[in-house]
Amino acid sequence: MLTINTLLIGCAIGLFSLVDAGTPTALIVLLALYLGLCNSLQFTSMNTLAYADVEGPHTSMASTLASSIQQLSMSFGLATGSLAAAWFLGGTSQGDRVQVTSALHHAFLTLAIITIVSSLSFWKLKRDDGEAVSKGAERGVENAAT
Secondary structure, rough: OHHHHHHHHHHHHHHHHHHOOOOOOHHHHHHHHHHHHHHHHHHHHHHHHOOOOHHHHHHHHHHHHHHHHHHHHHHHHHHHHHHHHHHHOOOOOOOOHHHHHHHHHHHHHHHHHHHHHHHHHHHHHHOOOOOOHHHHHHHHHHHOOO
16 A cells, blocks of 8 residues: 555656646646545555554554654655756746746656655565554454463
């Protein structure tokens, strides 16, 4: 789920490189909604997985750590996006809309590639990672029986 969703997020970011002055506003809004949906699914899945193997007394610490990591990852994402935009906008005259648009398209493509490559980090997960969360009490019953 996380691997495929990360690929979908990368594709959605890449689609923003196709937006130009002729793109209908409704299409831009739909693309933004799609990206938001994928991001929401990603954060929900990652947050759920963060608590998969945490025992009751450690839940508070896990919550703090997961929240901190999420904030840190969003900060890194914002910084990376800003650096990519600054890199491509570097020598561009802000009055030249064509050059600015082209620079931003390149930034979006760069961010899409970075996002798609980052999906490789989820390949390390095993098929049964997070099973304790998805099956809940059933897993505890199975473990007690064995």
